[in-house]
Amino acid sequence: MSTTTVAHHEEHAEHPTGIMRWLTTTNHKDIGTMYLTFSLIMFLVGGSMILAIRAELFQPGLQLLNPEFFNQLIGVHALIMIFAALMPAATGFANWMIPLQIGAPDMALPRLNNWGFWLLPPSAILLTLPFTLALFGIGDGAMATGWTFYPPLSVQGGIGVDFAIFAVHLLGISSVLGSINIIVTLFNMRAPGMTLMKMPMFAWGWLITAFLLIATIPVLAGAVTMLLTDRHFGTHFFDAAGGGDPIMFQHLFWFFGHPEVYILLLPVWGFIPQILETFSRKPMYGYKAQVYSLWAIGALAVVVWAHHFFTAGMPVPALLYFMYSTMAISLPLAVLFFCWIKTMWKGSMSFETPMLFAVGWIILFGIGGLTGLVLADVAADAQYHNSYFVVAHFHYTLFAGGIMGIMAGTYYWLPKMTGNMYSEKLGKLHFWLTAISFNLTFIPQFFLGLAGMPRRIPDYALQFAEFNMISSIAAFVLGFSQLLFVYNIISCARGGKKATDQVWEGAKGLEWTLPSPPPYHSFTEQPIVK
Amino acid sequence: MATHSTNQYYVPHGSIYPSIISIGLLTLASGFIFNVATDKSKDLTYLQAPGKWMMIIGALIISFMVFKWMGSVINESLTGKYSKWEDKSFRVGMIVFICSELAFFAAFFGALFYMRILSVPDLAGYDLDITPYKDFLSTWPSSGPGGTVLGVEYKPGTLNAMGAWGLPAINTALLLTSGATITWAHWALIKNNRTQLIAGMALTVALGIAFLICQAMEYHHAYTEMGLTLHSGAYGATFFMLTGFHGFHVTLGTVMLIVILIRCMKGHFTPEHHFGFEGVAWYWHFVDVVWLGLFIFVYWL
Numbered sequence: 038m039s040t041t042t043v044a045h046h047e048e049h050a051e052h053p054t055g056i057m058r059w060l061t062t063t064n065h066k067d068i069g070t071m072y073l074t075f076s077l078i079m080f081l082v083g084g085s086m087i088l089a090i091r092a093e094l095f096q097p098g099l100q101l102l103n104p105e106f107f108n109q110l111i112g113v114h115a116l117i118m119i120f121a122a123l124m125p126a127a128t129g130f131a132n133w134m135i136p137l138q139i140g141a142p143d144m145a146l147p148r149l150n151n152w153g154f155w156l157l158p159p160s161a162i163l164l165t166l167p168f169t170l171a172l173f174g175i176g177d178g179a180m181a182t183g184w185t186f187y188p189p190l191s192v193q194g195g196i197g198v199d200f201a202i203f204a205v206h207l208l209g210i211s212s213v214l215g216s217i218n219i220i221v222t223l224f225n226m227r228a229p230g231m232t233l234m235k236m237p238m239f240a241w242g243w244l245i246t247a248f249l250l251i252a253t254i255p256v257l258a259g260a261v262t263m264l265l266t267d268r269h270f271g272t273h274f275f276d277a278a279g280g281g282d283p284i285m286f287q288h289l290f291w292f293f294g295h296p297e298v299y300i301l302l303l304p305v306w307g308f309i310p311q312i313l314e315t316f317s318r319k320p321m322y323g324y325k326a327q328v329y330s331l332w333a334i335g336a337l338a339v340v341v342w343a344h345h346f347f348t349a350g351m352p353v354p355a356l357l358y359f360m361y362s363t364m365a366i367s368l369p370l371a372v373l374f375f376c377w378i379k380t381m382w383k384g385s386m387s388f389e390t391p392m393l394f395a396v397g398w399i400i401l402f403g404i405g406g407l408t409g410l411v412l413a414d415v416a417a418d419a420q421y422h423n424s425y426f427v428v429a430h431f432h433y434t435l436f437a438g439g440i441m442g443i444m445a446g447t448y449y450w451l452p453k454m455t456g457n458m459y460s461e462k463l464g465k466l467h468f469w470l471t472a473i474s475f476n477l478t479f480i481p482q483f484f485l486g487l488a489g490m491p492r493r494i495p496d497y498a499l500q501f502a503e504f505n506m507i508s509s510i511a512a513f514v515l516g517f518s519q520l521l522f523v524y525n526i527i528s529c530a531r532g533g534k535k536a537t538d539q540v541w542e543g544a545k546g547l548e549w550t551l552p553s554p555p556p557y558h559s560f561t562e563q564p565i566v567k
Numbered sequence: 568m569a570t571h572s573t574n575q576y577y578v579p580h581g582s583i584y585p586s587i588i589s590i591g592l593l594t595l596a597s598g599f600i601f602n603v604a605t606d607k608s609k610d611l612t613y614l615q616a617p618g619k620w621m622m623i624i625g626a627l628i629i630s631f632m633v634f635k636w637m638g639s640v641i642n643e644s645l646t647g648k649y650s651k652w653e654d655k656s657f658r659v660g661m662i663v664f665i666c667s668e669l670a671f672f673a674a675f676f677g678a679l680f681y682m683r684i685l686s687v688p689d690l691a692g693y694d695l696d697i698t699p700y701k702d703f704l705s706t707w708p709s710s711g712p713g714g715t716v717l718g719v720e721y722k723p724g725t726l727n728a729m730g731a732w733g734l735p736a737i738n739t740a741l742l743l744t745s746g747a748t749i750t751w752a753h754w755a756l757i758k759n760n761r762t763q764l765i766a767g768m769a770l771t772v773a774l775g776i777a778f779l780i781c782q783a784m785e786y787h788h789a790y791t792e793m794g795l796t797l798h799s800g801a802y803g804a805t806f807f808m809l810t811g812f813h814g815f816h817v818t819l820g821t822v823m824l825i826v827i828l829i830r831c832m833k834g835h836f837t838p839e840h841h842f843g844f845e846g847v848a849w850y851w852h853f854v855d856v857v858w859l860g861l862f863i864f865v866y867w868l
Binding site: 063174216270 | 578580583589593609611634660666667674677681682711723
C-alpha cells in the first residue's frame with residue numbers, strides 16, 4: 038500500500054507575517070486559533086454584561102441600570118454567548134482538530150474557511166454598536182426584546198433590532214459556510230482507510246451539528262427577514278390585522294432555536310467521550326451506540342420546537358405531540374450518559390484538569406437534562422414557563438453542558454496546540470472555583486423560579502431577596518474565576534514545560550501522533566488507517 | 568513552481584478577498600439600517616443620505632471582491648491546480664449550499680402554509696362575542712381582517728389572486744425550457760461540440776432574462792391594476808416575498824449563466840473538467856424546482 042502524498046502551499050511561498058497573516062490565512066490552525074481567541078474575548082464581553090445584570094439584581098429595587106438598558110444587556114448577553122462565544126469555540130476546535138483527527142492536509146475549502154471567521158468580527162460590531170451609538174445620541178441602544186426577537190415588541194423596537202437582525206444574518210452566513218466546510222472535509226478529506234465508522238466521535242458530533250445548521254440557520258434568516266419587512270416594508274407576517282400571527286414567529290424562531298441547543302452541545306458530546314477514554318485508559322464504550330444516539334438526537338431536534346412556547350396557545354393534540362416527542366429525546370440521551378459512565382467503569386482513571394471538567398460536566402449537564410424533562414411536561418410548564426427555573430435549566434445545559442465542556446476540551450488540547458503544558462494547579466483551582474460558584478449561582482435560581490420569580494425583570498418582590506443575593510455573589514466569583522482560565526491559557530501559549538507528542542498517557546488518535554505543536558503543514562503524507 | 572501530481576490536495580495561498588467582503592457586508596448592512604432608521608424614529612432622518620452611500624459603497628466592495636475571488640479560482644482551475652480530489656470538494660460543497668438555500672425558501676413556504684391553514688381561518692373562526700373581526704371570512708387570497716395596529720389604521724382591500732394560467736404559466740414554460748437547454752449545452756460540452764454548447768448557453772441566458780422581464784411585467788400589473796402590494800396582508804406578504812426572493816435568485820443565476828457563457832466563448836472547460844459549468848447548472852435547476860413549488864402553492868392552488 039502506498040502512502041498518499043499531500044502538498045500544501047507552493048513550496049517557495051512564504052506566508053505573510055503580522056496582521057496580514059491573520060487577515061489572509063487559509064491555514065486551518067491559524068483560523069482555528071482566531072476562532073478560539075475571538076470566542077474567549079466575546080465570552081468575557083458577554084460575561085461582563087451579565088455581571089452588570091447580577092449587580093442590579095443583588096437587591097430588590099432599581100439601583101444601577103435603568104430597565105430599558107437592563108433588557109438590552111439581557112438580549113445581547115444571550116446573543117453574544119450563543120453566537121459569538123459558544124459556537125465559534127466549537128468551530129475553532131473543529132478547525133484545529135478535525136483535519137488532525139482524520140489525517141487531512143487542511144480543511145477542504147480554505148478560503149471559505151477564512152471568510153467564515155472574518156464574518157464574525159463585523160457581526161460582533163453590529164451587535165454592540167447600538168450601545169456606542171446611543172452614547173452619541175443616535176437611537177436608543179441595542180434591542181431590548183431578549184435574544185428571541187418576539188414580535189410585536191421587536192416590530193416596535195428601535196434601531197437596535199435592525200442591528201441585531203443583520204448581526205444574525207452575518208452570523209448565519211458564517212455558520213453555514215463553516216458547516217459546508219466541515220461536511221465537505223469529513224466526506225472528502227479522510228485518510229485512506231478511515232471509514233465513517235472509524236471517525237473520532239468529535240468528527241461525528243460535528244457532522245450532525247453541521248447538518249442541523251444547514252437545515253435550521255436559513256430558517257432563522259428567513260424569520261428575521263420577515264421581521265425586517267414587517268418593520269420597514271409594510272408586510273403583515275406577524276400581525277393579525279393582515280392575517281398574520283405573532284406566534285408564527287415563535288414557530289419559525291424555535292424551529293431554529295431548539296436544534297440550536299444541539300448545535301451547541303453535539304460537538305461537546307463528541308469530544309467528552311474522547312477525554313473520558315483518554316483518562317480512563319480504556320477504549321470508549323459503545324462507539325456505535327453513541328453514533329446512532331447522536332443521529333437520533335439530531336433527527337428529533339428538528340421536530341420538537343414548540344415546547345419552548347407551550348403557554349402561547351396551541352391545540353391540545355399539538356401540545357401532546359410536542360411533549361411526547363421532547364421526552365423521547367431523553368432515550369438516546371440516556372444511552373449517551375450510560376456510554377459515558379461505562380467508559381469510565383473499572384478504568385484506571387486519573388483526574389487531570391480536562392478529566393475533572395469532563396466528570397463535572399456529566400453531573401451538571403445531567404441536572405440540566407433532567408430539569409428539561411420537568412419543563413417538557415405541558416401541565417408543569419404552565420407554572421415554570423418564563424420563570425427563573427427556565428433560566429437555571431438552560432444555564433445548566435449551556436454553561437455546564439456547553440462552556441464547561443469547551444473548557445474541558447481547551448485543557449485537553451491546549452498542550453497539543455501550543456506545545457506547552459498549562460499549569461495543572463491553576464487548572465484544578467479553576468475547575469473547583471467554576472464548579473462550586475456555578476452551582477451556587479444557579480441552584481438558587483431553580484428555587485426562585487419555583488417560587489414564581491419571572492425572568493428578564495430588573496426588579497423583584499422582597500421575598501426573592503436572599504436567593505438573588507447568593508446568586509449574585511456566586512456569579513461574581515464565577516465571573517472572576519474565569520480570569521484564571523485566561524491567565525492559564527496565555528501563560529501556556531507563551532511557554533512552560535514542553536509537552537510530549539502524545540501529551541496524555543492514554544491519548545489515542547491521529548492528532549496525538551504529530552509533534553506538539555504540530556508543524557504549520559501537519560500531514561505531509563496522509564496516514565493510512567487500518 | 569511546486570510539482571503537481573494527481574494525489575496532492577491544493578491549498579490556496581492566503582487571500583485578502585474574504586475579509587474585505589466582510590467589511591463590505593458590514594458597510595452594506597449598517598448603511599441599510601441607517602437608511603431605514605427614519606421608519607421608527609423621525610429624529611434619525613439625517614442618517615438616510617449617509618446610509619444610502621454606505622449601501623452603494625458596500626455593494627461595490629462586495630461585487631468587486633467576488634469578481635476578484637472568482638477570478639483567482641478560475642485562474643487556478645485553468646492552470647491545472649485542481650484534480651479530481653478538489654473537484655469532489657466543490658461538488659459536495661455546492662450540494663450542501665443548495666440544501667441551505669432550500670431551507671431558506673422552506674421558511675417562507677412555511678409562513679405561507681401557516682397563514683393559509685392556521686392563522687387566517689383562526690381569525691375568522693373565533694366566537695362572535697370575543698372577536699373584533701366579526702365580518703371576516705377566511706377566504707384565500709386574504710389580506711386579513713384589518714384593525715388598528717400600533718396606532719396605524721389598517722384597512723384591507725378586496726383581493727383577487729394572481730391567476731396561474733397567464734404570465735405564471737408562461738414563466739413556468741420558460742424556466743422548464745431553460746432547464747432543458749442547459750442540459751442540451753451540457754451534452755454538447757461532454758461531446759466537445761463547442762458551437763452547440765455556446766448556442767445552448769445563450770438560449771438559457773435568453774430564457775432567464777425573458778423570465779425576469781415577464782416577472783417584472785407581472786409585478787407592474789399587480790401594483791398598478793390589481794392593487795396587490797407588499798402591504799396586502801397575508802397574501803401580499805407571502806406572494807411578494809416568495810416570488811421576490813425567487814426572482815432575486817433567478818437574477819443571480821442569470822448573472823452566473825452569463826459568466827459561464829463568456830467562459831465557454833473563451834474556450835474554457837473540457838469534457839472531463841467543468842465543475843464551474845455544472846455548479847451553475849445545478850443552481851439553475853434548484854431555482855427551477857423552487858419555481859415549480861411557487862407555481863403550485865402560490866399561483867395555482
